[in-house]
Amino acid sequence: MFTDLEFKSIPPILALLMLKAGCPQPMLFDSYQPENFHDEMFQSRGCPRPHYQAVMDAINGLQGSEFQQRQTAVEAAFMRSGVTFTVYSDSQGTERIFPFDCVPRVIPALEWQRVERGLVQRLNALNLFLHDLYHDQRILKDRVIAPAYLLGAKHFRREFMHSSVPRDIYVHICGSDLIRDRSGNYLVLEDNLRCPSGASYMLENRSALKRSFPELFERAGVRPVDHYPSELLKVLQHCAPAQFRGDDAPQAVLLTPGVLNSAYFEHAFLARQMGIPIVEGRDLLVRDQKVYMRTTAGPLQVDVIYRRIDDDFLDPSVFRPDSMLGVPGLVQAVRAGHVTLANSIGTGVADDKVVYYFVPKIISYYLGEEPILPNVETFLASEPTDCSFILENLDKLVVKAANEAGGYGMLMGPWASRAEIEQFRRLIEANPRNYIAQHPVSLSRHPTWCGEQFEGRHIDLRPYILCGEKVTVTPGGLTRVALRKGSLVVNSSQGGGSKDTWVLQS
Amino acid sequence: MSPPPSSLPEETHCRPKSSVMLARVAGSLYWMSRYLERAENQARLIDVNLNLLLDFGHLSSSQLKDHWLPIVRSSGDEELFARLYQNADNRSVTEFMSLCRDNPNSLISCISAARENARQVRDQISSEMWEVLNEAHHFIQRSRPQDLWHQGASAFYERIKRYSHLFQGITVSTFSRNEGFEFIQFGKYLERADQITRLLDMKYHILLPTAAEVGGALDSAQWHAILRSASALEAYRRAYVSEVHYLKVIEFLLFDPHFPRGLRFCCQEMAHFIGLIEQHHCPPEGHSASRRFAGFCARLEREHVRAVVQRGLHEYLDEAQLEIAEAGNLLYQNYMYHPAVDLNAEIRFHQQQEQQQQSEPQQQSEPLQRQTADSTVTEATSKALDPDRNPR
Numbered sequence: 001m002f003t004d005l006e007f008k009s010i011p012p013i014l015a016l017l018m019l020k021a022g023c024p025q026p027m028l029f030d031s032y033q034p035e036n037f038h039d040e041m042f043q044s045r046g047c048p049r050p051h052y053q054a055v056m057d058a059i060n061g062l063q064g065s066e067f068q069q070r071q072t073a074v075e076a077a078f079m080r081s082g083v084t085f086t087v088y089s090d091s092q093g094t095e096r097i098f099p100f101d102c103v104p105r106v107i108p109a110l111e112w113q114r115v116e117r118g119l120v121q122r123l124n125a126l127n128l129f130l131h132d133l134y135h136d137q138r139i140l141k142d143r144v145i146a147p148a149y150l151l152g153a154k155h156f157r158r159e160f161m162h163s164s165v166p167r168d169i170y171v172h173i174c175g176s177d178l179i180r181d182r183s184g185n186y187l188v189l190e191d192n193l194r195c196p197s198g199a200s201y202m203l204e205n206r207s208a209l210k211r212s213f214p215e216l217f218e219r220a221g222v223r224p225v226d227h228y229p230s231e232l233l234k235v236l237q238h239c240a241p242a243q244f245r246g247d248d249a250p251q252a253v254l255l256t257p258g259v260l261n262s263a264y265f266e267h268a269f270l271a272r273q274m275g276i277p278i279v280e281g282r283d284l285l286v287r288d289q290k291v292y293m294r295t296t297a298g299p300l301q302v303d304v305i306y307r308r309i310d311d312d313f314l315d316p317s318v319f320r321p322d323s324m325l326g327v328p329g330l331v332q333a334v335r336a337g338h339v340t341l342a343n344s345i346g347t348g349v350a351d352d353k354v355v356y357y358f359v360p361k362i363i364s365y366y367l368g369e370e371p372i373l374p375n376v377e378t379f380l381a382s383e384p385t386d387c388s389f390i391l392e393n394l395d396k397l398v399v400k401a402a403n404e405a406g407g408y409g410m411l412m413g414p415w416a417s418r419a420e421i422e423q424f425r426r427l428i429e430a431n432p433r434n435y436i437a438q439h440p441v442s443l444s445r446h447p448t449w450c451g452e453q454f455e456g457r458h459i460d461l462r463p464y465i466l467c468g469e470k471v472t473v474t475p476g477g478l479t480r481v482a483l484r485k486g487s488l489v490v491n492s493s494q495g496g497g498s499k500d501t502w503v504l505q506s
Numbered sequence: 507m508s509p510p511p512s513s514l515p516e517e518t519h520c521r522p523k524s525s526v527m528l529a530r531v532a533g534s535l536y537w538m539s540r541y542l543e544r545a546e547n548q549a550r551l552i553d554v555n556l557n558l559l560l561d562f563g564h565l566s567s568s569q570l571k572d573h574w575l576p577i578v579r580s581s582g583d584e585e586l587f588a589r590l591y592q593n594a595d596n597r598s599v600t601e602f603m604s605l606c607r608d609n610p611n612s613l614i615s616c617i618s619a620a621r622e623n624a625r626q627v628r629d630q631i632s633s634e635m636w637e638v639l640n641e642a643h644h645f646i647q648r649s650r651p652q653d654l655w656h657q658g659a660s661a662f663y664e665r666i667k668r669y670s671h672l673f674q675g676i677t678v679s680t681f682s683r684n685e686g687f688e689f690i691q692f693g694k695y696l697e698r699a700d701q702i703t704r705l706l707d708m709k710y711h712i713l714l715p716t717a718a719e720v721g722g723a724l725d726s727a728q729w730h731a732i733l734r735s736a737s738a739l740e741a742y743r744r745a746y747v748s749e750v751h752y753l754k755v756i757e758f759l760l761f762d763p764h765f766p767r768g769l770r771f772c773c774q775e776m777a778h779f780i781g782l783i784e785q786h787h788c789p790p791e792g793h794s795a796s797r798r799f800a801g802f803c804a805r806l807e808r809e810h811v812r813a814v815v816q817r818g819l820h821e822y823l824d825e826a827q828l829e830i831a832e833a834g835n836l837l838y839q840n841y842m843y844h845p846a847v848d849l850n851a852e853i854r855f856h857q858q859q860e861q862q863q864q865s866e867p868q869q870q871s872e873p874l875q876r877q878t879a880d881s882t883v884t885e886a887t888s889k890a891l892d893p894d895r896n897p898r
Binding site: 080082254264265268278279282286293294297300324 | 526527528529530531532622626628629630633636637640644786787841842844847849852853854855856857859860863
């Protein structure tokens with residue numbers, strides 16, 4: 001009964017006949033041009049990197065039409081199972097799938113080890129930094145960072161000074177965005193320390209690719225990712241309040257803004273995988289500085305909240321009073337230590353793009369180590385020398401607002417119009433603290449199916465780092481692809497897609 | 507300062523946490539199930555009636571109107587229909603009841619409501635259940651009226667019914683037998699019981715058989731259609747091995763204890779699930795749905811069809827609808843519906859608490875202020891936890 005969603009592939013017998021007839025078979029990657037970029041798959045035209053050989057052989061054996069059929073089948077399966085996000089601009093609330101490209105991105109084991117060490121180092125340092133910032137502020141007293149940068153940051157929560165969080169973990173879930181430059185070096189583009197999203201797509205992409213291209217996996221030796229939800233649950237339970245009273249597992253819930261949120265699919269997915277209830281603000285109630293959920297059997301106390309709502313909307317009695325999504329009294333309950341939030345309140349101060357500039361210094365300060373993963377070279381508009389350099393080179397630089405995410409509030413100098421450049425000049429002059437600038441990095445490219453053939457498209461990588469008993473990184477993450485030709489913007493809200501990401505066993 | 511301990515009901519300890527569910531979730535499961543069952547019944551009703559008209563060749567427009575209007579009326583949407591369409595004929599009624607987004611009871615509205623409820627509790631139901639509803643939703647969203655006629659209406663309605671059957675089968679074989687299951691089943695049987703009373707009322711209300719008409723070709727075809735609309739023709743034949751007689755049809759659909767789409771059977775099932783649900787909780791004093799509904803079920807067992815028809819079938823069906831609705835309301839109020847928290851009162855309450863905390867040391871000597879705060883506590887708490895229980 002579901003025939004209209006299924007496909008008839010070329011019957012094997014027919015494919016065999018076509019081969020026997022001796023038609024010259026153009027291989028799918030024959031015409032692929034790596035061009036003058038760091039290409040993940042090819043060293044040079046026709047010459048794949050060794051860790052991609054197996055993938056190339058398997059895909060080269062297919063007809064273009066067959067590849068297209070499987071690609072379409074994956075898209076239909078995503079639609080059917082509701083792996084979709086809601087497009088706000090549309091009055092009907094149309095649902096779209098997050099475009100998926102079937103060629104996996106492959107990372108060899110050694111390369112990954114270094115990335116992993118770098119990410120663990122970074123998150124350890126950031127957690128130490130947040131604890132220090134909300135307590136003794138040694139880093140300010142030692143003049144490593146000028147106090148004005150931090151105390152004036154939009155997401156610094158003065159109310160939480162000297163208030164402790166269980167096991168001193170501020171960031172439980174981190175999604176840092178990595179890119180590779182023209183020489184293939186991994187660089188950190190930004191840290192997401194508030195509510196990083198996308199982990200569900202990492203998991204769905206893997207299972208989709210396993211269904212549609214099982215042969216790719218046969219000899220590849222790909223490290224699995226599907227333990228992510230259970231790892232996440234362990235992290236949540238590990239961070240239960242110190243005064244947790246019960247003998248059995250602490251009650252964790254996932255707090256969502258609701259079905260209208262574009263990431264609702266992910267919220268439901270993760271809650272389901274972890275086996276914890278998904279709740280909205282209206283399902284919770286705070287009494288006696290304790291949080292209860294309203295069940296059919298009456299109120300039941302909640303110990304840990306994996307919240308997917310930003311600080312500003314969490315508690316209308318403290319932050320934005322117009323928030324209908326939050327839970328009045330929640331902040332008090334957190335402060336009283338009756339409930340843990342993951343991530344904690346006030347972590348946004350550390351993924352501010354100005355603070356980003358200082359992360360290498362933060363790593364050296366707290367860990368006494370050199371950063372394993374470098375930042376992209378960054379200029380601060382609030383430093384007079386940097387500022388004049390930025391204003392003189394607006395047409396060559398990428399300018400970013402300190403607190404925007406999702407690819408908004410950005411100027412891509414080399415591609416911008418005169419008017420846009422002038423607009424940013426005024427913005428920067430008016431509020432230098434809010435802007436940084438970077439040289440545009442020519443992101444690495446990856447062969448991506450473009451309807452009829454493979455073309456190079458720019459990609460980045462968002463790995464997921466969890467901090468519980470220790471810091472762990474899920475092998476792989478979400479590789480995002482800028483599907484528009486030449487585009488460097490990989491965000492799903494702006495024409496981005498994604499790929500399955502493989503980390504090899506050896 | 508803590509609110510009076512009595513203001514918050516004891517935290518629940520009666521059951522393991524794993525089986526506790528949010529009231530909102532129970533409500534969504536219940537509505538998901540009801541809407542899908544409604545869609546199935548509606549699909550069968552339209553399909554059977556389109557089919558029936560084929561037997562009568564060319565009908566005048568007033569004959570068509572006489573045929574279709576009672577059907578539109580049975581779901582209570584006559585006014586809306588009159589506003590949207592000029593004539594009641596095969597196409598207009600079919601379109602109105604199937605693909606009209608403005609009609610809250612059309613198939614497209616029912617299925618998208620079922621799916622929206624499922625989406626709210628996506629974490630609670632199995633992937634297989636969700637995929638059927640999601641697929642049904644995408645199928646009906648892409649269907650256009652002209653396709654419906656081109657590709658055969660029957661195939662379209664068949665597919666809708668299949669989605670519902672598939673969903674029920676998958677539910678039984680993938681959903682754990684917890685409270686959620688009870689709400690799903692309760693919703694299904696309630697909707698089905700309600701639909702059967704509407705189906706009979708529609709026929710009987712409009713075409714009271716006169717002595718001459720009983721047994722005539724039209725009359726007999728119409729009663730056949732009623733049976734088929736309830737998927738009951740084959741079961742009826744096995745039970746009665748005789749011609750289709752209106753009294754027997756009524757008796758079968760209302761009082762047969764074994765037929766799963768009949769009123770008595772559905773009410774027995776409802777009573778069963780009400781019992782299970784109320785077992786988990788202590789229903790508020792005087793609000794026990796099971797006690798009340800058991801009385802109705804007992805009456806169903808004793809009823810005789812002749813007596814019912816003599817007293818007036820329409821009145822009887824009305825009464826049954828009320829009983830069914832009341833059972834649904836009681837359960838909804840007691841377990842599924844938590845009135846929205848008064849957000850502003852909550853905000854004030856917590857802000858006051860915080861201020862109070864900050865000035866705690868000085869407050870020992872100010873009992874007056876403390877009292878004020880306490881009364882606010884009580885007000886906000888009782889508002890939030892002791893609802894004024896209005897249905898949405």
